[in-house]
Amino acid sequence: MTDLPSNSNPPHPTEATKEIVRVVESDHKATLELISRLATLRAGLRGVIITLASTVLGLAIAQSSWPIAAFGVPVVVAGYFAEARLEFLLRLAHDRAVTLERKVQAYLSALVETGVVRQDADAAFQREVKTYQFGTSRSLRGP
Numbered sequence: 263m264t265d266l267p268s269n270s271n272p273p274h275p276t277e278a279t280k281e282i283v284r285v286v287e288s289d290h291k292a293t294l295e296l297i298s299r300l301a302t303l304r305a306g307l308r309g310v311i312i313t314l315a316s317t318v319l320g321l322a323i324a325q326s327s328w329p330i331a332a333f334g335v336p337v338v339v340a341g342y343f344a345e346a347r348l349e350f351l352l353r354l355a356h357d358r359a360v361t362l363e364r365k366v367q368a369y370l371s372a373l374v375e376t377g378v379v380r381q382d383a384d385a386a387f388q389r390e391v392k393t394y395q396f397g398t399s400r401s402l403r404g405p
Contacts, residue, residue: 311341
């Protein structure tokens, strides 16, 4: 049996580091919940838009009435703009979730790696911590 080199001892993360990772994980969970709600809302909005568009189109054809069609067009266009906005927010939230996962992955790499690779992993984790902004998932809910 061989002895492991002294630089391969598992790191002892500080309480501050553990707390940062805990906050990142909770932010990640909140972001995933936001993604879930946005996806559900987008699916519901699509159903309403399709139903409304087909209803107005059918009514306009059945009544041979251009005013009905003219009334329906702005409502459908507004629905499509709302769906585009939800798609934009969903993309932002997804990118945010991926970024948070990268931060947790950097932490795990810093815990697992040994030797020179461990120093690189520690440096990568420190860079990820420095770029973390708490509460960005909450700012996605505002618009």
